[in-house]
Amino acid sequence: MSAVIRPPVHGAVTSGAGPAAARSLPAESPAAAPTRPALSLDRVEVRYGRGGPPVVRNVSLDVAAGEWLALIGPNGAGKSSLLRAAAGLVAHAGTVSLPQGTQIGPCDHRARARLVAYVAQQPVLPPGMTVAEYVLLGRTAHLGWLRAEGRADRRAAAEVLDRLDLARFGTRHLTAMSGGELQRVVLARALVQEAEVLLLDEPTSALDLGHGIGVLELVDELRRDRALTVISAMHDLGSAGRFADRLALLHQGELVAHGTPHEVLTEPILSRYYQTPVEVLHSADGTAVVVPLRTTRPPRTRIE
């Protein structure tokens, strides 16, 4: 099936070409009347390798302080690449403005890390490293070249461990932790960084239903407690719709739809960009539930 990108099919859908159009403000965000964007992307484009095709094309987005934006889209749509561009981990065209409107050069990792924390989809777990050590590494951006972690850094790490119920695991090796615990540990490291913006790449992809929801609830609590801005790439549309204030749908590197979950999670939009028919139901509290439909008739099972 050939994927053809056509003009918008929905009011909230924007074409990648119009950055201004993409900056529609959230309609029913709990962080009502956002005063300033915590992070703003302007015509961001990412390519891997010289002359390669762009995997993110011309994406412009503003994310308000305290908001949770979920990046959704089919595999290979550019969600992770866009996050990595926002985290300054891949070279990109266009501009990324961080909290307080600062723009940071590609090499000033330290200044950026004080403003933006990034959690990889599959974090590296060094053998022999303890949970406490791993979380303490989150203080890197606050330390000068020749300085070791001081008492204040260790206290900050201990507080976060305590807050995430991880204190008893401090001396445990990372490799001995379960998936759900590990995701909390990785979050703890990001929190110790004390950045305003939290970028999460598929935070629940390795977790079962219960642990996945647990982690997202935790992220939401922390967001409210600490006035964090969250941008997450998410696979699961149901969770994205339930937790995020706004959704941004990427397709072949372009921002194709953008708005509240209610506006984006519709049958025409999803069927079209995921290239499979879906049915969108609404649960009692009004959140969308996306049900994929079969494209072929189920084969009849024969019992002989």
Next chain:
Amino acid sequence: MTAPAAAAPGGGSLDGSLPEGLAEGDGMPEGLAEGDGISGAFRLHPAALAATVAVTVAALGLSVAVGPFRIPLSQILPAVADRLALPGAHTTLTPQEQVILFQWRLPRAVLGGLVGAALALSGATYQGVFRNPLADPYLLGVAAGAGLGATIVIGGHLQAGWGPLDTVAAAAFVGALAGVLLAAALGRGAGSSPAALLLAGVAVASFLTAVQTYLVQRDSDGFREVYTWILGQLVTSGWGDVALLAPYVAVCGAVILALRRQLDVLRLGDAEAASLGLDPGRVRLVLIVAASLLAAAAVAVSGLISFVGIVVPHLVRLLVGSSNRVVLPLSALGGAAFLMLADLGARTLASPAEVPIGVITAFVGAPFFAFVLWTGRRAIA
């Protein structure tokens, strides 16, 4: 270490008094995990440091005392004090014994210690920088590159020196850096797996060694000196080689130890290290240059001594812990002890003949390497 202060009532307080890595070895039982581990994180336990220092001092004492002429251990310190003209010092050693002590034994032991510290520290640094437990100056083509550089200078009679600035050392350094950069480039081209880097290192090392062998064969007279050097040797008289090597060990060692925290951040990989605020490329470059200079200086003085850079850091990781703030300083000390003891074996095993020290370290190191390869499969994969 401020061990978990609030010891649990029922829990053994034992784990608080042991180094981090030792206490947990393979999964500590739930009930013992007291304290949040933050206070002890990345800390070098004084007991581990004291034990390593003790081993190093003992190795120094032994290698000075033992030999065809025995020098009583108890006489060494007074003799040194006397030599330094400390007030109240008095030695009972004969003048002949003093010559043996100060012109032969002590310089050789100190040189062995410096070479061992340099090789072990550079090995530990490469392992950290490349995130590869099997990286080693010998396996990465560093030593072979240094060897080729030194061979060209020695064979071409280009030796000249001004203090620690020496043409052999300079050529060895250029060769070492070329070797490691070639291995890194080749390894990256072949994929990002640890095995790729290692295989690239082996290929680079074989090639450089082949060039070196060809040069030596072509003009065997001019290169006679090179031959003994290839096998590794610590034959020295007087303090010349020590004076040559010591500044490199001091400066490069200081640079590497100053970056030990950054090396712990690099354990997370480049992308995550950058997201935490580190510039991985810059840290890596500084560390590779320092480690290569260290290895090259050692190779220029002592020839090709293998496996020190892999045995010692791994022993430290097995016994004490995996943080680079533990591994780097203890590897330097342990490397010094290891090579002094290996040299003791080289001098005494076939006395009065001498076994090349590279043979001793390979004899100990190769089986150990196999052991690490075997047990470390999980960590490498």
